[in-house]
Amino acid sequence: MATYTRRDATAMDTWDPVLYWYARAVGEMQKRNPDEDPTSWVYQARIHGVEKSRLTKDTRPGWNQCPHGGWFFLPWHRGYLWYFEKIVRATIQQIATREGHSAPTDWALPYWNYARDPGGILPAFTSRALPAAFREPTMPENPDGSGQPVPNPLYLPDTAVPEEDFWKNPHRGVGKNSAPEVVPYDEASPYCAMLRNLFSLPLGGPVPQPSFGSGHTGSDMPHYERKGPGVLELTPHAMIHDGVAGWMGEVAGSARDPIFWLHHANIDRFWPAWLRRGVDHSNPKDKDWLTKTYTFFDEAGTLLTPTTEEVLANAGDYNYESLDSGTGEQPAVCARQLAQAEERILVTSNPGHTLSLAGPTEVPLEAANDSSQTQDFLSSGAVPETGLILTVRGIRSNVPPGTPYRIYLNPPQGQGQGQDRPDDAYFVGWVSFFGSSEGEHHGNGDGNEFSYDITERVRQLQEQGMWSEGPVTVSLVPATSIPSDLATSPHAPQPSIDRVTITTQ
Ligand SMILES: [Cu+2]
Structure with a gap:
């Protein structure tokens, strides 16, 4: 029997007791010693990721663990x-006892139900706006609303921060606190992830294909791998990190923004929602997955090493207010994301493209060789029997740009300008910067990489007479608009990609 219910933060009053007490606890944890107390705010955040300057000196047990891009993504975060x-x-109980208030003993982490309203009439706030308690600089002093307003620990400013002050100044992406949504619905919906039948790819399977939970990564727990993320991990998980940006846009900083925990509660909620959605949906039964151990700390600061099996059993003490609302019942457009790219290149771009923050960036592709497959594809859009895969490599930014980018293939002039939902015929997929910034500690310096199966996309364009002859271009468009004064300021983020290729097997 579940003892605790995790509730929907988007359906709460601004200072619902759940959010009031969360804010108080965050403030209290922020006063604890980050180096000595595992229950302190910064120590907890460093379990997820550590900023570069602290990565190699004076580290502490349990730091820098979060596994992305593998099948431990969901159980570790749970x-x-x-x-x-x-x-x-x-x-919360410590604060209440000290101050002589009463406080709920059954407090549970709320979730940010960002896909609750599918359309949303802008500029009214949608469920994809940060919940109000995260946007207010002040909060009530007392749980009954009495006293003077006090600083709100759930609030992070959203004004431009010089790159060198990235870690010094808590912040979100510019304009995000007043944004009616941090990303549009298609970026925030788990609809496409919910359609996947497998939790994870079979190890050594012949065809790379998208799965719900991740690629099968055996017994290794990579901290951040470019290969093998599941559909859920890219959309909506990474899209929301990109959309909030600032600290949330970086692996090492994200858990310092209190919204992180509500974002991941929603990601965790999609897991039981997926399990009950299809009769053949199930968790891995492999020993490598079930017996993996993780390092966490309890409320007394005691180090514990639960296995995946224990993490799953512990989860029996909570349930979610709803496993339906915002869990993908409304259609969204799906990318055909792949776990890995194939290497026979037909066409390629030149290396090194800076992405515009204001509109589309056109990347022309040229023949990589003089094979007949390449010539046929370039001249008439002919699709080889072995299919076509589009890969974007070397995705990076000095600081999180504040938006994921949509990829369009060969759009006619004037299309794919970013105002449309990505449901037009030329949409391929997304580029995410989460985990790619130069300020990140983990990467090998190559940036992020995403691959998409464009076989059907090209065939349809050709069949419908929409494939324009001549040079092939890929257009990268910000999914959500960046304030125009930021785009021209000295603090403008500098997102870029290295290369776009189209390959066949
Ligand atoms: Cu995350």
Whole structure:
């Protein structure tokens, strides 16, 4: 029997007791010593990722663990949230006892239900706006609303920060606190992930294909791998990190923004929602997955090493207010994301493209060789029997740009300007910067990489007479608009990609 219910933060009053007490606990955890106390705010965030300057000196147990791009993504984050929730719950009681208030003993982490309203009439706030308690600089002093307003620990400013002050100044992407949505619906919906039948790809399977939970990564727990993310991990997970931006846009900083924990509670909610959505949906049964151990801390600061099996059993003590609302019942457009690229290149761009923050960036592709497959594709859009894969490599930015980018293939002039939902015939997929910034500690310096199966896309364009002859171009368009004064300011982020290729097997 579940003891705790995680509720929808987008359906709460601004200072619902759940959010009021969360804010108080965050403030309390921020006063604890980040180096000595595992229940402190910064220590907890560093379990997810550590900023470069602290990565190699004076580290602490359990730091820098979050596995992205592998099949431990969901169970690791579930355990991470569950112990954090216990720490917050205990902290709330400490504050209440000290101050002589009463406080809920059954506090549970709320979730940010960003796909709750599919359309949303802009400029009214949609469920994809940061919940109000995260946008207000001040909060009530007391749970009954009495006293003077006090600084709100859930609030991070959203004004431009010089790159060198990235870690010094808590911040979100410019304009995000007043944005009616941090990304549009298609970027925030788990609809496409919910359609996948497998939790993870079979190891050594012949055809790379998208799965719900990730690629099968055996017993290794890579901290950040470019290969093997599941559909859920890219959309909506990485899209929301890109959309909030600032600290949330970087692996090492994200858990310092209190919205992180509500974002990941929603990601965690999609897991039971997916399990019950299809009769053949199930978790991996492999020993490598079930017996993996993780390092977390309980509310007393004691180090614990639960296995995946224990993490799953612990989760029996909570349920979610709803497993339907915002879990992908409304259609969204799906990318045909692949786990890995094939290497027979037909056409390629030149290396090194800076992406515009204001509109489309056109990347022309040229023949990589003089094979007949290449010539046929370039002259008439002929699709080889072995299919076509589009890959974007070397995706990076000095600081998070504040938006993911949509990829369009060969759009006619004037299309793909970013005002449309990505449901037009030329849409291929997304570019995410989460985990790619130069300020990140992990990467090998190559940036992010995403691959998409464009076989059907090209065939349809050709059949419908929409394939324009001549040079092939790829257009990269910000999914959500960046304030125009930022785009021209000295603090403008500098997103770029290295190369776009189209390959066949
Ligand atoms: Cu995340």
